[in-house]
Amino acid sequence: MAKHNSQVDTENQNHNLKHQLQPADQWIPVSSPSVTKPYSPAAAGSKKTTEEDASSAQCIDEISDKAPAADSSMVHATYDHKRVAPHSLKMHGVDKLNIGFAPVDLRGNLLLDLKNTGGWRAAFFIFGNETAERMAFFGILVNLLFYLYLEMHITFPEASTLVTNVVGTSSLTPLLGAFIADAYIGRYWTIGIFSTVYFLGLILLTVSSISSSLRPTSVGCDELHLFLGSCQLPSRSQMAFLYVALYTIALGSGGIRPCVSSFGADQFDVENSKEREQLPRFFNGFYFMITFGIFLSLTVVVYISEYISWAWGFGTLSIAMAAANIIFFLGTPFYRHRIPSGSPLTRFVQVMIAALRKRRVKTPKNKDDLYEVYDKESAIPGSRKLKHTYILSFLDKAAVETANDKAAGQPVTTWRLCTVTQVEEVKILVKVIPIWATTIILNTVFLQILNFGAQQALSMDRRLFSFTVPAASVPVAAATIILIFLPFYDRVMVPFMRKFTGNPRGISFLQRIGVGLFISILAAIVAALLEKKRRQVSWETNTARSYNATVPLSAWWLTIPFCMTGLAEIFASIGQLEFFYDQAPDGMRSIGTAFFSATSALGAYLGSFLITITTKYAEHHAQQPWINALISLGHMDYYFWLLAVLSGINFVVYLFCAHMYEYKIDSQSTMREALVQALANDTDESHKKGREEGPINCPVDGNGVIT
Numbered sequence: 001m002a003k004h005n006s007q008v009d010t011e012n013q014n015h016n017l018k019h020q021l022q023p024a025d026q027w028i029p030v031s032s033p034s035v036t037k038p039y040s041p042a043a044a045g046s047k048k049t050t051e052e053d054a055s056s057a058q059c060i061d062e063i064s065d066k067a068p069a070a071d072s073s074m075v076h077a078t079y080d081h082k083r084v085a086p087h088s089l090k091m092h093g094v095d096k097l098n099i100g101f102a103p104v105d106l107r108g109n110l111l112l113d114l115k116n117t118g119g120w121r122a123a124f125f126i127f128g129n130e131t132a133e134r135m136a137f138f139g140i141l142v143n144l145l146f147y148l149y150l151e152m153h154i155t156f157p158e159a160s161t162l163v164t165n166v167v168g169t170s171s172l173t174p175l176l177g178a179f180i181a182d183a184y185i186g187r188y189w190t191i192g193i194f195s196t197v198y199f200l201g202l203i204l205l206t207v208s209s210i211s212s213s214l215r216p217t218s219v220g221c222d223e224l225h226l227f228l229g230s231c232q233l234p235s236r237s238q239m240a241f242l243y244v245a246l247y248t249i250a251l252g253s254g255g256i257r258p259c260v261s262s263f264g265a266d267q268f269d270v271e272n273s274k275e276r277e278q279l280p281r282f283f284n285g286f287y288f289m290i291t292f293g294i295f296l297s298l299t300v301v302v303y304i305s306e307y308i309s310w311a312w313g314f315g316t317l318s319i320a321m322a323a324a325n326i327i328f329f330l331g332t333p334f335y336r337h338r339i340p341s342g343s344p345l346t347r348f349v350q351v352m353i354a355a356l357r358k359r360r361v362k363t364p365k366n367k368d369d370l371y372e373v374y375d376k377e378s379a380i381p382g383s384r385k386l387k388h389t390y391i392l393s394f395l396d397k398a399a400v401e402t403a404n405d406k407a408a409g410q411p412v413t414t415w416r417l418c419t420v421t422q423v424e425e426v427k428i429l430v431k432v433i434p435i436w437a438t439t440i441i442l443n444t445v446f447l448q449i450l451n452f453g454a455q456q457a458l459s460m461d462r463r464l465f466s467f468t469v470p471a472a473s474v475p476v477a478a479a480t481i482i483l484i485f486l487p488f489y490d491r492v493m494v495p496f497m498r499k500f501t502g503n504p505r506g507i508s509f510l511q512r513i514g515v516g517l518f519i520s521i522l523a524a525i526v527a528a529l530l531e532k533k534r535r536q537v538s539w540e541t542n543t544a545r546s547y548n549a550t551v552p553l554s555a556w557w558l559t560i561p562f563c564m565t566g567l568a569e570i571f572a573s574i575g576q577l578e579f580f581y582d583q584a585p586d587g588m589r590s591i592g593t594a595f596f597s598a599t600s601a602l603g604a605y606l607g608s609f610l611i612t613i614t615t616k617y618a619e620h621h622a623q624q625p626w627i628n629a630l631i632s633l634g635h636m637d638y639y640f641w642l643l644a645v646l647s648g649i650n651f652v653v654y655l656f657c658a659h660m661y662e663y664k665i666d667s668q669s670t671m672r673e674a675l676v677q678a679l680a681n682d683t684d685e686s687h688k689k690g691r692e693e694g695p696i697n698c699p700v701d702g703n704g705v706i707t
Contacts, residue, residue: 096339100377100384100669101586103269103336106188111336118267118336119275123282125331126264127289132324133195133260134293136202136317137253139301141167142472144246145454147209147310152242153216153231156629160451164604166246167447171601173254178590180255183343187263187590188335191256195325198252202318204245209310214238258594261286265581265589267336271669280505280578284490287574291482298476306470339382341587344425347380350414351426354398357416363396370399372420377669379419383586386424387665391431399423425585428664432583435661436595438654439513442572443603444610445520445643446565449527450475452627452636453558456534459543459631460555469555477559481566489570509579510658516572517654521647523564528640530557535632544632551632583664614639 096108103111103118111117141163148159181190208214215238221231234242264286268275297317305313364370367388373379388396398418405417414422457474497506505512534553535544543549576596584592615625628634 096381097376097378099339099382101270101338101382102669103266104339106332106335106337108337108339114269114336117334118269120278122267122331122334122336123264123285125327125334126260126267127285128327129324130260130264130286131289131293131296132320132327133198133253133256134290135296135301136198136321136324137170137249138294139297139313139317139320140205140249142298142302142454142475143305143310143313145451146472147305151209151215151218151310152234152238153221154234156455157627161608162246163451164447164608166250168601168604169247170250170254170257171597171599171604173251174258174594174597175591177255178258178594179343179345181259181262181590182341182588183345184340186337186340187259187266188332188337190259190590191263191328194252194255195321195328196252197255198249199318199321199325201245201248201250201252202314202321204241204248206311206314206318208242208245209314214241254597257597258590261577262581262589262593263335266338269336277504280494281490283574283578283581284486287570287577288483288486291479291486295476295479295483298473298479302470302472306472338586338589341380341382344588344591347414347418347422348426348429351395351398351418351423354414354416354418355395358397358400358402359394361397361400361402363393363400367420370396370420371401371405371417372399378421379414380421380425380587383421384669386421386428386585388420389424389427389662391662392427395423395426421585424664425588428583428585429588431661432580432592432595434657435510435513435579435654436599438650438657439517439572439576439599440602440606441643441647441650442517442520442568443600444607445524445647446569447600447604448607448639448643449523449561449565450478453527453562455631456531456636457555457558459538459549460534460551460553460558462555464556471555474555474558475562477562478566478569481563482570485567486570505578509575509582510661512571512575513579514651514654514658516568516570516575517647517651519564519568519571521644521651523561523568524640524644524647526564527561528637528644530561531637531640533557535635535637538632545630547630585664610639610642614642
């Protein structure tokens with residue numbers, strides 16, 4: 001690696017920044033560069049003469065009409081508002097590889113005055129968007145099972161499978177949305193596009209619930225016929241329309257999910273100590289608003305669907321999503337953005353290929369002998385450098401410079417030679433996989449307790465004073481405990497734990513996830529014991545074989561496992577959300593958050609797989625399936641015990657993986673302050689020269705780029 005001179009001469013840095021006019025996609029890595037020689041031998045022939053350089057610099061000065069920094073001692077320069085107070089600095093002639101993780105505006109221009117952008121002001125718009133979006137999604141989730149059963153005449157097991165598949169798909173599509181956001185168009189435009197798709201899907205679902213031609217007839221279809229499965233089934237065209245609506249919703253929801261939380265976190269500058277301290281509170285607040293949206297869906301939307309009509313229920317969700325889009329776009333003037341980094345998949349493959357090509361090359365013992373660039377903020381747009389780690393040392397071969405790499409006049413491609421930062425990106429992705437894998441079953445427990453809890457509640461006494469609560473609303477207890485306990489955790493428990501641990505978050509990411517995993521095991525055990533009691537009462541009172549009888553046991557006993565899942569979410573889910581955002585490289589923040597969503601998908605699929613396995617086991621032993629349409633004939637308690645045992649084994653594995661995990665260490669920006677200062681100084685010079693010499697004619701090429 002080229003030796004890093006930490007005391008970089010400011011004038012030389014400014015000189016380099018002024019001359020870095022080449023687009024990022026034409027970047028040629030530099031073999032052992034110095035900060036005063038930003039070009040490789042391959043690019044040397046294309047350098048301008050001194051006179052041409054001076055002319056181009058003057059042109060840049062003439063174009064850049066921004067005011068100088070009054071104080072560059074902080075990362076964020078403050079400008080003299082008596083002169084010109086620009087909102088952002090136009091990136092004329094500035095290589096975007098020098099922007100790093102610095103905030104930019106919607107057009108990719110470096111933000112200078114951060115007082116009027118980002119922070120809580122922008123976060124509140126994102127909170128409003130997420131509340132409405134989660135209300136829409138969970139409104140579908142809790143109502144869809146009963147809609148499919150009561151209106152589409154699909155059996156409970158088939159309806160449960162369809163719901164699980166939709167949820168699973170909506171939790172895998174975040175990988176697509178995250179890739180598009182990180183690689184190409186940024187999080188703002190990804191949210192805008194997929195939100196529109198989401199809204200269209202909700203409109204289609206609402207149309208399905210309104211139009212009688214899109215549903216099977218309900219003539220002669222009472223509760224008994226529904227239970228026996230003898231009601232008219234939906235036609236292929238009716239199911240096709242429903243599938244299009246549901247999977248359009250899954251695509252839209254999944255596409256925006258990893259971007260919203262990441263985009264919200266982007267509003268807080270991680271290189272500003274005061275704003276960085278606000279990130280844990282942002283994630284707690286973000287999850288609070290998610291839960292508030294879920295609370296509204298489990299109460300207001302369920303009530304409308306059950307007591308007014310399905311059309312009004314789904315129509316309410318469409319209105320909520322329209323409101324989410326409006327709220328999001330209203331915040332546009334206040335948002336901070338990050339530069340897309342290009343395809344992370346390509347960078348991943350490049351490291352693998354380069355390492356395989358050099359598999360026989362010996363890795364130097366001194367990490368400073370590995371390749372990195374220091375004449376730019378990073379070789380990856382929108383990213384800071386990552387420090388070298390010694391794990392997965394085989395991948396370091398991709399950053400070993402060979403004689404061929406150093407050959408004069410030969411371009412050094414990233415398919416042969418990768419920077420340390422690019423290699424570390426791959427290492428981070430590999431490192432988080434064990435943590436990610438051991439949180440999958442956590443989501444299985446969450447989903448199965450809540451989904452089957454609705455079926456349990458349907459057979460139990462749901463009276464609350466003189467009002468009978470809809471079965472789909474009983475899981476609201478989980479949302480309620482989050483709304484109550486999360487502010488207490490953020491305001492009381494975190495400061496208390498901070499006194500003992502010294503951690504600004506109270507406890508570390510992995511400790512928080514571990515607490516949630518442990519609580520989820522207890523929740524599965526309590527759910528098993530409670531189902532055993534419910535089943536026992538149903539047989540003792542001769543209600544087990546009746547499809548519409550009410551077991552004389554209060555459904556409010558179900559609030560115990562529901563509240564425990566809520567507590568587990570406060571620790572595990574928010575811990576995951578923070579962990580994957582924080583540990584992801586700068587150029588993969590959305591993908592890091594998509595890892596969190598993917599655990600929900602695989603958790604749902606794992607639940608379906610376990611149901612299939614247990615059903616085959618029961619059939620092999622001539623028994624009723626554990627998960628049965630007539631709930632008391634099955635053994636749902638056995639299923640919950642299975643989840644508890646698997647969760648216990650998983651917890652032990654998680655503890656080992658968490659103990660072995662090493663947190664990543666970001667390098668601080670090295671060019672950011674110099675970039676602002678250099679371009680501000682250029683502005684002073686251009687104003688002065690403009691007054692003395694008049695305007696300058698700037699030569700440009702066919703694309704309008706200064707030559």
